[in-house]
Amino acid sequence: MTDVSPEIRARAELAEYLVRTGDEDRAAFRELYLRTNAKLFGIVLRICGEREAAADVLHDVYLTIWKRAGAYEPSRASPITWLATIARNRAIDWRRAQKIRVATPLEDAPDVADSAPLASDAMLAEESRHGIQVCLDELEPNQRDSIRTAFFQGVTYAELAERVGVPLGTMKSWVRRGLARLKECLER
Template sequence: MAATLTRDELAVALGRTGLGDRAAFRIVYEATSAKLLGVCLRILADRQLAEDVLQDIYLTVWRKAETFDPARASPITWLVTIARNRSIDRLRSAAPMRKTTPVEDAHDLADAAPLASDILEHSDEVKRLNVCLSELDDKVRGVIRTAFMDGVTYDTLAQRENVPLGTMKSWIRRGLLRLRTCLDQ
């Protein structure tokens, strides 16, 4: 059963992990692996690939835990960012080899596992984030959700919205700054 830790307890465990504490690393893993696997599955849509990426994520956490700064981000935000970035990197590296399936077969391919967004919905931080997201313009909120929950690149979003890449980056940057201000309150 996954451990339930407060934000502060998880931050302390990450700090101890940065000092090489294996027991603290186990605590971090047990408290966050289900959430991070959900993020990977949502982006990669392949359980085996998601589990491989999850292993890479925890290797990164072990090596870089000392760089975690609780003043800059919550522990789960820091971990989800690593998971998202690793998953997108894996997608990009495997892009030419990706197998495609006709859309008619999508029902048979659906994964019964909960979506990453469903897993995260239960956390208080996500509830706060959703309140802050609701204060953004619909378009900005949509592109931020698509970029960070579905792993869609800024370039692809710019093409979808028919705007220059720089404009898309500006929308997302300004939206993230407003989110940060809202979350810091």
């Protein structure tokens, strides 16, 4: 292992900082923050829609990370996925508590085709024979856009239907057919 790629090293270091955070190591926690705050704030900001609220949610996200880091198991999940899941769930909780409807069009979701994977998470792509990005590209545009918006903006069926201006049943039908095809592709 003299020739470890920078991606694998970055992931290993992040896992190390997270494990040390679990041992209540403040210096490691600070380093973890420096390396991950832009990713996690990006997630929280998109779902919350406003910077001030997003900063409050980010504060809660890192408190949660501090409290739960002792339970992080490096063999089970990539550190960034573990952290990002906490950020997304916290932001969605906040959003649902506000009952806000942010009027953002579907196309605002990040473009799948143009985005290169982040170095620290590139390994994840190997974990599925058919990555979800490839499989999303095989869907009808209305299915793909709706599923991506649900993921990146944390919205429900009702909000999706409202944004696109279609009946709720139509939106459910699009998304359900899309998810069924996605599943087929992912399991292929």
